[in-house]
Amino acid sequence: MSDKVVFSPFERRASLALSAVYGLRMLGLFLVLPVLALGVADMPGGQNPAAIGLAMGIYGLTQAFFQIPFGMASDRLGRKPVIIFGLLVFAAGSFLAASADSLTVLILGRALQGAGAVSAAVSAFLADLTREEVRARAMAMVGISIGLSFVVSLVIAPPLYGAYGLEGLFLLTGGLAMVAALGIGRMRTHPPQDRSTTSEPEAPLTKAVELETVKAWPLLSHSQLWRLNLGIFSLMAVQTAMFVAIPMGFAELGLPLQDHWKAYLPLLLVAFLGILPPIFWAEKKGRFRPVFLGAVGLLGMTMLGFLVADGQGLGPWLVFVGLFFVGFNLLEALLPSWVSRVAPVGQRGLALGIYNTSQSLGLFAGGLLGGLMLAAHGRAGIFAACGLLLAFWGMMALGLKELGRRSPTRSSPPLASSGP
Known part of the structure; x- marks a missing residue:
């Protein structure tokens, strides 16, 4: 008889519902990513590359700033009211951006969007409603919803922009956030008694002081975790900076913005198929490190390819955009799983909070970097x-240690075992 622990019906519904809520919110964020750099061109201030980069990245800065306070508030006030409030703040920022008549107002709207930082609270809510034995699978469902949101946004954003403009996209993002808030409001906060479960879900923290007993510094200096946090920071920075450059490159090669989906869709399908063999190989052999390092190397080589291919025609440009998607999607799939496996058992929540904050700061840094480099050196600078x-x-990632094969009984090492 198999002893594999499965989702209870309540856990399955909760995981699907929270994944859908998270996906809707991220879809609202990602929808403007492929079109924002070109879509603001007619606005006052829209010809300032540094301001365009700030509009792209300011969301990440305010999200990083408010993520931990929102998480702490959810411990004291409850998950649902804090998540609903955060989603409504995000919606308000979206509506402000939709009404913007200048790039300055749009930047303020993007900053307000980021202030609705509910990622930590949603993750904590999911942890409250699932057992430890199935939590990794529940978190993986959230990760899949984020990936799907990114893919869908690249395909549907250009034609939606062509039909409704930037104002219509921001109105849609606000609407999606409100739908997500309604979904959270309908969710149950406690699972029913279920005899099939082997342990009770963890109760949510009720006192902020309990968070203070968990020290962040050992996690920040953990020899493996800081490399992974640097990784997600770098990956998000590169993603945001590249979406300053990629749409502009397509436009200069004669592909109108509303038709960019015709390039993104086949490239994303190829990229999805391209990442499956290395992931399956890594899982089967327990050799994640070479796949990880290879993906970082692929992204680095892709940057060199862009430098050579820029202005050389649509064909070479498509090749390197496709390779960029392969490397990016592969690393985006590997990083959160690696963090959850490396983090000490009693501090996974805090470790993922630091990871999410690094991710948000990367979004901000990438937007700023892309805008400043575009202003000073053009796309080649990006x-x-x-x-x-x-x-x-890549040099820092050489210090990562191999994870090995997954084991249902595998536990994370204590902090004391981590080297400098």
Whole structure:
């Protein structure tokens, strides 16, 4: 008889519902990513590359700033009211951005969007409603919803922009956030008694002081975790900076913004198929490190390819955009799983909070980097800066230790075992 622990019906519904809520919110965020850099061109201030980069990245800065306070508030006030409030703040920012008549107002709207930082609270809510034995699978469902949101946004954002403009996209993002808030409001906060479960879900923390007993510094200096946090920071920075450059490249090669989906869709399908063999190989052999390092190297080589291919025609440009998607999607799939496996058992929540904050700061840094490099050196400056960042990340990633095969009984090492 199999002793594999499965989702209870309540856990399955909760995981699907929270994944859908998270996906709707992220879809609202990602929808503007492929079109924002070109879509603001007619606004006052829309010709300032540094301001465009700030509009792309300011969301990440305010999200990083408010993520931990929202998480602490959810411990004291309850998950649902805090998540609903955060989603409504995000919606308000979306509506402000939709009404913007200048890039300055749009930047303020994007900053308000980021202030609705509910990622930590949603993750904590999911942890409250699932047992430890199935929590990794529940978190993986959230990760899948984020990946799907990114893919869908790249495909549908350009034609939606062509039909309704940037205002319509921001109105849609606000509407999606409100739908997500309604979904959270309908959710149950406690699972029913279920005889099939082997342990009770963890109760939510009720006192902020309990968070203070968990020290963050050992996690920040953990020899493996800081490399992974640097990784997600670098990956998000490169992603945001590249979406300053990629839409502009397509437009200069004669592909109108509303038709960019015709390039993104086949490239994303190829990228999805391309990441499956290395992931399956890594899982089967327990050899994650070479796949991880290879993906970082692929992204670095792609930056060199962009430097050569820029202005050389649509064909070479498509090749390197496709390779970029392969490397990016592969690393985005590997990083959160690696963090959850490396983090000490009693501090996974805090470790993932630091990871999410690093991710948000990367979004901000990438937007700023992309805008400043575009202003000073054009798209070549963006490719060169991203290449240097990836080279530094690659050197630091050499210190990562192999994870080995997954084991249902595997536990994370204590902090004391981590080297400098």
